[in-house]
Amino acid sequence: MDGLTPFVVYNLVIGVVVALELLYFLSLETAVTAYRRFVLVTVAGLVLAVIGGPVVELVAPQLVHWVHGAAALLVVFGLYDPVTNDVRRTEWARVLLNEPSRIRRPAEWMTPMDDEILGAFHGTDLVLSPAVVAFNTGYSRKEVNRRLIELEAHGFLEKVERGKYRLARRGERYLRGQLRTAPEAETETGARS
Template sequence: MIGLDLFTGYVLMMGVVAGLGLLVLLYTEFDAVEYDSFVLITVAGLFLFIIGGPLTELLAPSAVHWIHGVAALLVLFGLYSPVQNDLRREEWASLLLTDPSQIRKPAEWMAPIDDAVLGLFHSSELVLTPAIIAYNIDYSREEVNRRLTRLEEAGLVERVERGKYRLTELGERYLRGGVDLDGRN
């Protein structure tokens, strides 16, 4: 019986620490990020599950299933829009899958167009011409041509034949954030 009480205390303590950490994270980032209501509903459900479950287990064990049910509903309504009868795929994708260019560190010589060009290569895994790249990223063909020359000099793309380029292994590693280009160039 003592082992069960120690275990319950441990679970409660871990729940409180995790919940407080979540609240601190939300509080410190609240000014920097505009949270949508679906995020707050999901977090409230997780918080209720993490904190409310162990507390209810200690104070009113017969009600723990009700607390978990309410927490599950909150998480569900955070992930699913009953009004649109659809999962919130775009909202969560935009929140969780931010632009990778914010994660990797571009070289000092790079321009914003470079990430757009490399991202197009990465998403297609095709051999592309400057005209096709320009059409897909809304830059002029001349600007794309200039940047492809610079990206080729840096080893991020390679010319397959005249006017046709593809991403190199170094370009792939850069897009994954695994290479520091300033150290190389």
């Protein structure tokens, strides 16, 4: 390892710090990474670039361009959807730009679908049926109905009458980031800025 220059050490340190930050981001957004694999592909490419590049530069400098090329491909495949031949703008906006100042901690029983269902109610005082929620979220009516019952049982929604729901105060607080749910038992905390 005679190529351990200050520049290489700097690259390694920066690479480790960036990789740790990316892993921290992923730990905060477990629901996102569980159902949106393109985030993992992009992050894998970034980690390969910032860690793999400097390590390969030390061990086998002739392969550094191959590692950077592989990392770039992973990042491109994470950002680009070859099926629709377009950049994943909408998906990344949901991951990064949708209420960036608030990090929600869903309860263990919650699914990513629950956030989308609650989002259909958010900002309105409307009473919605499972069919309307299913139409607006793109999920099947059967799946939505099952989740509406679960969300109502946990106090996030209130049943107005048979088959009709509205967002409860608890659900509104959860969507605003003012309600934090613990993995095993739900606990309420004050508003975070």
